[in-house]
Amino acid sequence: MDWDKLRIFHAVADAGSLTHAGDKLNLSQSAVSRQVRGLEEQLNTNLFHRHARGLILTEQGELLFDATSAMTKRLDAAAARIRDSEEEVFGELRVTTTTGFGTLWLAPRLSKLYDLYPDLKVDLMLEERVLDLPMREADVAIRFKEPSQADLIRKRLMTVRMCLFATKKYLEENGTPASIEDLSEHRLICQNTDSDQVGAGLNLIQSLLMNDVRSLLTVNNYFGVLQGVLHNLGIGVLPDYVVQEFAGLVRVLPETESAEVPVFLAYPEELRQSQRVAAFRDFVQEEIISYRKALRDQRK
Missing domain, CATH: 1.10.10.10 (Winged helix-like DNA-binding domain superfamily/Winged helix DNA-binding domain)
Known part of the structure; x- marks a missing residue:
């Protein structure tokens, strides 16, 4: 043909x-x-x-x-592999992850990656849908569960928990709840239960809603939840990594949290030798190490 x-x-x-x-x-x-x-x-x-x-x-x-x-x-995959140099990192790298993680954790750190590799072109695709890596819908994925496909290389990066947060200003004006029951006196901000989200976060939200929550704001992604919290609208259900990015947030009811959510980096086996993928993988792993160290320092 x-x-x-x-x-x-x-x-x-x-x-x-x-x-x-x-x-x-x-x-x-x-x-x-x-x-x-x-x-x-x-x-x-x-x-x-x-x-x-x-x-x-x-x-x-x-x-x-x-x-x-x-x-x-x-053909695109073959061309990308051919273009990859043994010593240089350049060209397009398509990265997919969730809207919340990509917006709140990954994107703010990408300037360091560009400082290292100014010729790299990152196409950051933020959506809850799981893109098909073997079919080259993306080169690299950061996912909140272990990928099931056998022809992917995967690396566990860290774990995340969903927790309750509010601003200092909100708590000063409305008081700090001492128990789950006290949430009835506050506005809860969370993802709506019909939106795509990790199962552990959904379970926490559903358990909170079983209490007498009189005022509620639901959003279809964590970025929207964060904006509501930052504007002093109430107490929000957010991933624990936001505490490092937004120093004005205060953890509320620290004993109330979701189960651990594993975070994996994955890419197709055929990109094992890709210098672009290796550079991004190493960058993310270094940022995870720095993130964990900063969290330990905050807790001292």
């Missing part, structure tokens, strides 16, 4: 338009159209439904697009 035709078909399917695909490929619309028609004739099937608003893949087109997407990701 002609790879040029497949490449052009993939661009059209991705863009949903002959014109947009042509712009991306530096080809005229007529040239793109001829290549697509030629592929359809070769396969003896229609790959697109054509209408005034653009192109929609047929069932056969979707099957072929799945195949070309997988091929493109594999």
Whole structure:
């Protein structure tokens, strides 16, 4: 099968338009159209439904697009491995993690990584959905449970617990609860129980809501919970690492916390020799060591 035709078909399917695909490929619309028609004739099937608003893949087109997407990701992986130098760290590195961890812990530390490797281009993808690393949706993941896929290299980084926090100002104005029952006199800020979150955090929230919580603010991610707490709206359920990043926060009811949540770094076996991945892995591990030391110093 002609790879040029497949490449052009993939661009059209991705863009949903002959014109947009042509712009991306530096080809005229007529040239793109001829290549697509030629592929359809070769396969003896229609790959697109054509209408005034653009192109929609047929069932056969979707099957072929799945195949070309997988091929493109594999080719990207091969090109990345070829570009990786034995001594230099450069190029794009796609990192995925949760919105909360990526926003509150990882992103503030990335300036140190860029100081070490100014030619590195990090694409930070923050979402709760678990991206498929073997299919190259990302190069590296930081996940809050051990990855189950066998063809991944994984490294346990640390553990996190969900805890209760408030600002000093809020506690001065509203008092500090001495027991779970006292939360009825305060506003609880937490992720809503329908949002994607680690199971241990959900269990803690559900147990807190079993008490007489009269005022409640729910948000669909931890960054929103943090903003509510920082603006003195109430007592929030947040990961314990925020205490280092936001010195004005006070731990409330220290005996009330979630079970431990393991944090893993993972990447595909095929990127074992990647200098970009190795640089990021080593950077994160060094930052974890510094983070733990800072926590120990705070507790002294």
